[in-house]
Amino acid sequence: MDYIKDPKRIETKSMEIIAPYIEKYNLDAATAKVYSRIIHASGDVEYAPFIRLHKEAIERAKTALKKGADIYTDVEMVKTGINKKRLARYGGTVHCIIGDDKTRELAESEHITRAIAAMRIFGKNLDGAIVAIGNAPTALFEVLRLVKEKNILPAVIVGIPVGFVGAADSKKLLAENDKVPFITVEGTKGGSPIAAAAVNAILYDME
Amino acid sequence: MDYIKDPKRIETKSMEIIAPYIEKYNLDAATAKVYSRIIHASGDVEYAPFIRLHKEAIERAKTALKKGADIYTDVEMVKTGINKKRLARYGGTVHCIIGDDKTRELAESEHITRAIAAMRIFGKNLDGAIVAIGNAPTALFEVLRLVKEKNILPAVIVGIPVGFVGAADSKKLLAENDKVPFITVEGTKGGSPIAAAAVNAILYDME
Numbered sequence: 001m002d003y004i005k006d007p008k009r010i011e012t013k014s015m016e017i018i019a020p021y022i023e024k025y026n027l028d029a030a031t032a033k034v035y036s037r038i039i040h041a042s043g044d045v046e047y048a049p050f051i052r053l054h055k056e057a058i059e060r061a062k063t064a065l066k067k068g069a070d071i072y073t074d075v076e077m078v079k080t081g082i083n084k085k086r087l088a089r090y091g092g093t094v095h096c097i098i099g100d101d102k103t104r105e106l107a108e109s110e111h112i113t114r115a116i117a118a119m120r121i122f123g124k125n126l127d128g129a130i131v132a133i134g135n136a137p138t139a140l141f142e143v144l145r146l147v148k149e150k151n152i153l154p155a156v157i158v159g160i161p162v163g164f165v166g167a168a169d170s171k172k173l174l175a176e177n178d179k180v181p182f183i184t185v186e187g188t189k190g191g192s193p194i195a196a197a198a199v200n201a202i203l204y205d206m207e
Numbered sequence: 208m209d210y211i212k213d214p215k216r217i218e219t220k221s222m223e224i225i226a227p228y229i230e231k232y233n234l235d236a237a238t239a240k241v242y243s244r245i246i247h248a249s250g251d252v253e254y255a256p257f258i259r260l261h262k263e264a265i266e267r268a269k270t271a272l273k274k275g276a277d278i279y280t281d282v283e284m285v286k287t288g289i290n291k292k293r294l295a296r297y298g299g300t301v302h303c304i305i306g307d308d309k310t311r312e313l314a315e316s317e318h319i320t321r322a323i324a325a326m327r328i329f330g331k332n333l334d335g336a337i338v339a340i341g342n343a344p345t346a347l348f349e350v351l352r353l354v355k356e357k358n359i360l361p362a363v364i365v366g367i368p369v370g371f372v373g374a375a376d377s378k379k380l381l382a383e384n385d386k387v388p389f390i391t392v393e394g395t396k397g398g399s400p401i402a403a404a405a406v407n408a409i410l411y412d413m414e
Contacts, residue, residue, distance in 0.1 A: 001380070003348050003373050005319045010345070010372045017371040043369040043395035044251070077400065080287045112212045138217070141210050162250040162400075164224040165217045166210050173208070188250035193284065193369075193398050 014040055021045040030058045034183065034201040041197035047185060054181035057156050061130055061181075061202045064155035065090050071130045071199065072122050072154075074098065074115045074139035074161070078132050081196025086203040097121060115139035124152060132158040134195030137166030140174060147179050158183045158198050162190035221247055228252040237265045241390065241408040248404035254392060259378075261388035264363050268337055268388075268409045271362035272297050278337045278406065279329050279361075281305065281322045281346035281368070285339050288403025293410040299337075304328060322346035331359060339365040341402030344373030347381060354386050365390045365405050369397035 004010050015036055022035045031053055039047050068091030073079045079096040087094065097103050097118045106117035115136030119126070126146065131154045133140045140159045146152040159174045159182060161167045171184045183198050211217050222243055229242045238260055246254050275298030280286045286303040294301065304310050304325045313324040322343030326333070333353065338361045340347045347366045353359040366381045366389060368374045378391045390405045 001348050001352055003345070003376065005323060005345060007320050010320070013372045014370055040370060041398065043371065043374060043397055045395075077284050077287045077403075080284045081399075113214050113217070116212060138210065138212060141208050145208055163221055163247060164250065165220045167250060169210065188252075190250055191248065191398065191400050192288075193400065196284075 018045070022048050030202075030205050033205050034058065034198050037197040037201035037204075038185070038194055041193040042189070042191075044189070047189065047194075050186040050189070052175050052182070052184050052186060054156075054183070057181040057183050058202055058205075061156040061199075062206055064128060064130060065092060065203065065206065068092050069129050069155055070095060070125075071132055072096075072119075072126055073131075073195075074118065074133045075135040075192060077192035078134040078195050081134075081193055081200070082132065083200050083203055086200070086206075090206075095122070095125075113138040116142040119143050119146065123150070126154045127152050129154050130156050130158065130199065132195045132199050133161050134190065134192035135161055137161040137163065137170040140170040141166065144170070144173055144177060147177065154180055156181050156183065158195050160185050160190035160195040160198065162188065162194075164188055225252070229255050237409075237412050240412050241265065241405050244404040244408035244411075245392070245401055248400040249396070249398075251396070254396065254401075257393040257396070259382050259389070259391045259393060261363075261390070264388040264390050265409055265412075268363040268406075269413055271335060271337060272299060272410070272413065275299050276336050276362055277302060277332075278339055279303075279326075279333055280338075280402075281325065281340045282342040282399060284399035285341040285402050288341075288400055288407070289339065290407050290410055293407070293413075297413075302329070302332075320345040323349040326350050326353065330357070333361045334359050336361050337363050337365065337406065339402045339406050340368050341397065341399035342368055344368040344370065344377040347377040348373065351377070351380055351384060354384065361387055363388045363390065365402050367392050367397035367402040367405065369395065369401075371395055 018036045018039050071094045073096045079094045103117045107114040116138045119142040225243045278301045280303045286301045310324045314321040323345045326349040
């Protein structure tokens with residue numbers, strides 16, 4: 001079994017293979033890194049035409065992260081996937097409360113998903129922070145409600161929930177919002193590694 | 208913002224939407240659940256024709272899990288994604304040592320990936336266990352080497368690493384092996400939620 005065992009070579013080779021698939025979009029270097037990492041995390045070059053980045057998303061995220069902004073995620077897998085050591089360099093941490101008792105209690109009493117309950121409990125903490133959603137469309141709908149109704153303004157929303165019920169609609173709403181810069185992927189595809197990859201691409205591109 | 212907020216309804220509706228895409232494969236009920244959960248986790252109906260299940264994979268996994276078999280994963284995200292409460296009903300736990308010092312030390316001294324080092328350290332523990340790989344092709348190559356050279360025989364290998372360097376090759380090798388039942392997806396696509404979804408589909412189908 002002869003295969004590449006050196007992590008640096010695997011990474012370099014991967015990015016070389018991905019490069020031709022995003023060439024035609026004429027992306028700046030920082031944006032190309034987000035595209036590459038998303039394709040790398042999914043193994044799916046067909047993501048490229050569906051990625052949507054607000055023009056200020058990367059710079060706003062970097063500025064916030066440098067000031068020590070925290071990251072709020074919908075599910076544990078997104079938290080697991082984010083490079084927390086890199087984030088800690090700037091003082092930030094990652095929060096996820098989907099499994100907390102208070103989240104479950106609110107979800108049960110209000111007949112809502114735990115993802116909605118988690119975002120509602122985060123509330124004002126999302127102001128100026130990075131939101132990273134990789135699983136639950138309902139979390140993204142709720143954050144967009146908080147933006148609209150409560151004027152809670154995250155620095156950036158990385159909103160890449162997945163699935164066939166609400167994912168495409170919630171991401172469309174995110175891309176149409178004019179208050180918060182965003183990174184998203186149109187349609188049903190997405191997931192925790194995709195959201196984490198977008199966040200990590202930005203973290204790896206800092207300093 | 209009018210959208211479905213009830214988790215049970217979201218789940219049911221998702222599975223209803225996915226069903227027509229897998230109808231033509233004439234799958235038995237347990238296999239259909241694995242297909243559905245993979246498509247659900249990826250938001251990608253195009254997975255269907257590339258899913259490969261050894262005919263004994265599900266039954267062997269269930270038998271092993273009922274006896275309290277543990278699950279060994281390549282990365283933390285797969286561990287995070289697996290329903291550990293369900294697994295604990297039968298006495299099993301999930302192991303991941305990708306971030307351990309001993310794994311890093313072996314990787315550095317041998318110039319191999321940490322994923323290879325982790326599988327090598329697991330070694331004999333993989334005998335009779337469930338292996339779930341959702342990220343690193345090198346982990347899957349190493350497990351297949353342990354099968355071939357050391358006669359270490361997991362009950363089932365859920366091998367769904369992702370990416371452009373080694374993923375497709377390692378999964379092809381897995382599907383060609385005649386010693387261990389497997390669940391895999393041909394090609395470059397895959398990932399931690401996909402591997403976890405396959406494992407969870409089996410756990411949810413037990414008892």
